[in-house]
Amino acid sequence: MPAFQSVAVIGAGAWGTALATVAARAGRSVTLWARNAEHAARIASTRDNPRLPGVMLTPDIVVTSELALAARADMILIATPAQHLRGAVNALASHLTGPVPIIACAKGIEHGTHKFMTDVIAEAAPAAQPAILSGPSFADDVARGLPTAVTLAAKDEQLASALVQALGSPTFRPYHSTDVRGVEIGGAAKNVLAIAVGIAVGRKLGASAQAALTTRGFAELARFGRTLGARGETLGGLSGLGDLILTCSSPQSRNFALGLALGRGEKAPAGKLAEGESTAPVLIELAASQNIEMPVSQAVAAILDGKTTIDAAISGLLTRPFKAEE
Numbered sequence: 001m002p003a004f005q006s007v008a009v010i011g012a013g014a015w016g017t018a019l020a021t022v023a024a025r026a027g028r029s030v031t032l033w034a035r036n037a038e039h040a041a042r043i044a045s046t047r048d049n050p051r052l053p054g055v056m057l058t059p060d061i062v063v064t065s066e067l068a069l070a071a072r073a074d075m076i077l078i079a080t081p082a083q084h085l086r087g088a089v090n091a092l093a094s095h096l097t098g099p100v101p102i103i104a105c106a107k108g109i110e111h112g113t114h115k116f117m118t119d120v121i122a123e124a125a126p127a128a129q130p131a132i133l134s135g136p137s138f139a140d141d142v143a144r145g146l147p148t149a150v151t152l153a154a155k156d157e158q159l160a161s162a163l164v165q166a167l168g169s170p171t172f173r174p175y176h177s178t179d180v181r182g183v184e185i186g187g188a189a190k191n192v193l194a195i196a197v198g199i200a201v202g203r204k205l206g207a208s209a210q211a212a213l214t215t216r217g218f219a220e221l222a223r224f225g226r227t228l229g230a231r232g233e234t235l236g237g238l239s240g241l242g243d244l245i246l247t248c249s250s251p252q253s254r255n256f257a258l259g260l261a262l263g264r265g266e267k268a269p270a271g272k273l274a275e276g277e278s279t280a281p282v283l284i285e286l287a288a289s290q291n292i293e294m295p296v297s298q299a300v301a302a303i304l305d306g307k308t309t310i311d312a313a314i315s316g317l318l319t320r321p322f323k324a325e326e
């Protein structure tokens with residue numbers, strides 16, 4: 001029996017629901033926690049979550065709104081939006097009885113504090129062991145059992161490896177890492193860049209521009225990551241380049257879809273979480289504080305904030321001085 005037999009997933013949105021199916025498929029006892037009691041009761045009885053329609057939860061997955069029940073698990077995955085991660089871990093902390101691994105599955109940076117997800121966990125639950133899971137993985141694909149690979153990082157390599165053993169299956173392949181910062185940077189930054197690429201596609205700038213913007217986006221993601229201590233292989237791995245490629249090329253991505261709508265001059269899709277919208281201002285504040293040039297992310301933040309028009313932003317990027325490629 002692996003070290004982590006029971007798994008709790010906090011947050012019953014699309015990603016939390018998909019991760020619950022992953023853990024069940026890997027043979028774990030799974031509890032999916034929804035903060036809304038009615039929502040929990042409805043999913044528990046229908047086995048279907050409207051946030052991930054068409055995916056039936058197997059009968060062995062316990063769906064609850066009782067936090068104390070979820071807190072008893074051997075490992076806990078937090079799948080709330082990034083800006084709600086602190087609130088969720090704060091609520092959980094008083095129920096924890098030991099140094100349980102808490103794995104952040106959200107992609108973002110906290111507003112105001114500029115903290116990455118594992119730092120928020122370390123502050124909100126000091127006794128816990130923070131980890132991060134990120135990589136190219138649409139909830140729908142994962143829940144349907146389509147093949148997916150992600151990175152799971154914790155400071156302690158043995159812990160990261162044991163968590164991977166507990167969650168992995170033939171269709172969900174986590175790779176372990178100790179580069180926690182690198183993994184969380186990739187997941188947060190790629191959402192902002194996906195909005196940029198969506199805008200370019202929506203504006204019909206062509207496939208060449210899409211490839212160029214994705215690549216220059218990666219250049220600034222990597223510049224940011226290197227300055228903050230991330231390893232090159234992480235930035236070029238699943239949580240960096242891998243997730244960037246996925247989200248910058250598919251309308252299935254909510255961030256890409258947001259950009260696409262903006263580029264076409266349409267309204268943003270209603271009721272869809274696009275984390276890049278929240279991450280953009282924090283990312284550029286952090287970059288500015290470290291003197292890191294991130295022109296694409298800056299353009300996205302300025303467009304979202306109404307400080308510039310899409311056409312002015314595109315023109316601004318295209319008329320930057322020519323320079324060496326780095």
Ligand SMILES: NC(=O)C1=CN([C@@H]2O[C@H](COP(=O)(O)OP(=O)(O)OC[C@H]3O[C@@H](n4cnc5c(N)ncnc54)[C@H](O)[C@@H]3O)[C@@H](O)[C@H]2O)C=CC1
Nearest residue numbers: 011012013014015035080081082084088106107138139273
């Ligand atoms: N949907 C996807 O394909 C993937 C999503 N993610 C990340 O997972 C995070 C969540 O995204 P989704 O599940 O897609 O969003 P979603 O909008 O489907 O669901 C978010 C869920 O979080 C719940 N929630 C909000 N605040 C909460 C709190 N304080 N405590 C407990 N639950 C709370 C909401 O009620 C909702 O059920 C985001 O950071 C996203 O970037 C990561 C990989 C894939």
Ligand SMILES: O=C(CO)COP(=O)(O)O
Nearest residue numbers: 135136137138253254255
């Ligand atoms: O993070 C994701 C895929 O790896 C999901 O992307 P969106 O949040 O843009 O839908």
